[in-house]
Amino acid sequence: MKKGLVYGNDGTASTKVAAVNAAWHYNWNTTLPAGISVPYVPQIWGLKTLPMIQTNGLNSDVAGYDHVLLGYNEPDGAKQSNITVADAIAYWPTLEATGRRLGSPATAGNPTAANSWLSQFMALAKTNNYRVDFICVHWYAPPNAKSFLAEIDAIYAMYQLPIWITEFSPADWNATATTPAKFTSQDAINFMNTVIPALNSRDYVERYTWKTRTTEDVNLGFAALFNDDGSLTAVGETYAGL
Template sequence: MQKIIISIFMIMAALTGCEGIYSGQEFKIYEHEEPEGSQLPEIPEIGKKGIGKTTKDSDWSSKVSKLKIHWHYTWGNNLSIKEPDNVDYVPMIWGKNSIDEAKVDDLKTLRDEGKINFLLGFNEPDGEKQSNMTVAEAIEIWPLLEEVGVPLGSPAVVGIDNEWLTEFMAQVDANGLRVDFICVHKYGGPNAQGFLNKLDEVYAKYGLPIWITEFGVGDWKATTLEEHKYTPEQVLAFMQELLPELEDRSYIHRYAWFPAEQDHIALKTSALWDAEGVLTPLGEFYANFEPNDLIGPGKDDLVGPDELNPNSIVVNGGFESGVLDPWQGFKNGVSEIEPYAGLYCGNIRKKDGSLYQVVEVEPGATYEITFYGQWAEYSENTFNVVVKEETGDKAILLKEPIEANENGWTKNQVTFTASQETQVRLVWYKGKLKPAFPPFYLDNVECVKVE
């Protein structure tokens, strides 16, 4: 191991290619252990304030822009064409199925083009409903993340620090691996000083810069919105006290408030936008605190290759509402386990089960269905996506085998032509077979009329 010093300086070309955004007069220097033979690029220093925001809402780009943040991540690793200019996009390897050699090559290309400068590690691997990994599994995969060749953040555990992260960092040292900064999450009461004290402890323990990739004020005992005990005024006071302290602590390199919705029982008063997408008083303060005044406007009108088509007749095709409606079926649900994009995906449970949605179609028109599927584990059998008339003779218009495996998301694309009926049912149904089907995940479902 050799000790190196990374100079973090401002250089616009490394961000978006647009000149004049960051002047480069200040340098941030910190030390960390680096394996022999590894060379990391020089990294631009930008503001600390960021946001984690998925790309499934049609107006996500404008929302990111209006927050005047300096950096943005999506819990995924696909750089969208809708990313506002002059923002540092930071990819994440969410879980064990999020990376392979092909993904490493893709990220290296983004690195070489100056489009990414950092990489975030696994999301809450100690959580059963999150990436759900053992330390041994994470350590086995970690060299692939290092191979991308940019400063690399640790897995972010459930909470600021725990036994999982302690063991992981011990194994990093024992195996000569690399972690360049510690990622943490924190959702507690509105006690700014208690939060800061815990951050100080984590820095003293690991001696590495810290990124707070999720934080907010949560009431986890509340079971209804009415029971939530923290007021918007309390949360705003917490943010007003905390953020200047995060800016003053040199070891805090970045932070990102978690943008919960107002209907989130535990986090409703931490919302940055109201139901109409207008900034709350909390959101206004966050936007105007240490703002990136050179952030570009939102690019909501563009359509990226991995984003839901606004012309799709499927409602909630990305399951990003967090609930199934208007999806129907049986033995199903919404899952947070490594979605294709965003925070959620659909789930058909073990053995038999289904997901379906009834949509309006134009008689005689041709439609293209696109969706992504993944098995929870190896399956000997497969099943079909079916399109059938909802009324009339209820004739089957399409029946095609689904392509999917347990190693990652597989894109499926099929077409059908509507009959004279105006409603059809799009069905993903797996029956009872031996051996039994494992759980199946479904995401980013679209059905678009072919012109």
């Protein structure tokens, strides 16, 4: 199965991973939470977490861990890992030395845009003969299935590597506390019912995971997978069944 779950470290990981029938999981970290039987995928979130490769023994096989390592989280974002392309490339051999399959850094910006952070990184990786085994993608936009799938296809066409969609969700970035999102949970469900089968049918898409926030979140709440008590929303029930 391709379907996964990404989550924060709030102590509910095992319940949530099981609830949505995820085949894999990650938490922007390198430490496996207890009580989960499906493979865990570690991530080097940023340069400050590079020492976790040694701390968690990622240079060898670790029980419960998939033999994969995800690259930096949104290095082009000032509020995320915030890494220059030059620094990202300089430290990439440390990730490569683990021998794990390596996912590219997942950028906040469009990976196919002219002179994008990822295009610069991938060009330098090629020049230096560094290994990147698949492309990691983040996507947040209105729930337009045709647009989403076209963007995923365009990323594959550009980089010609397998794709992991490590965060995605419909979003309304114009919503505020006083101007509710114009989309509903049914819009999210309709989107999900179209794109999940389409992702499953694309051989180049190896894995994906819906990104959930709380139901109260003004931008993504309509697409949340879980209620505050941990039970599945209607969107979550749909994800679990796909």
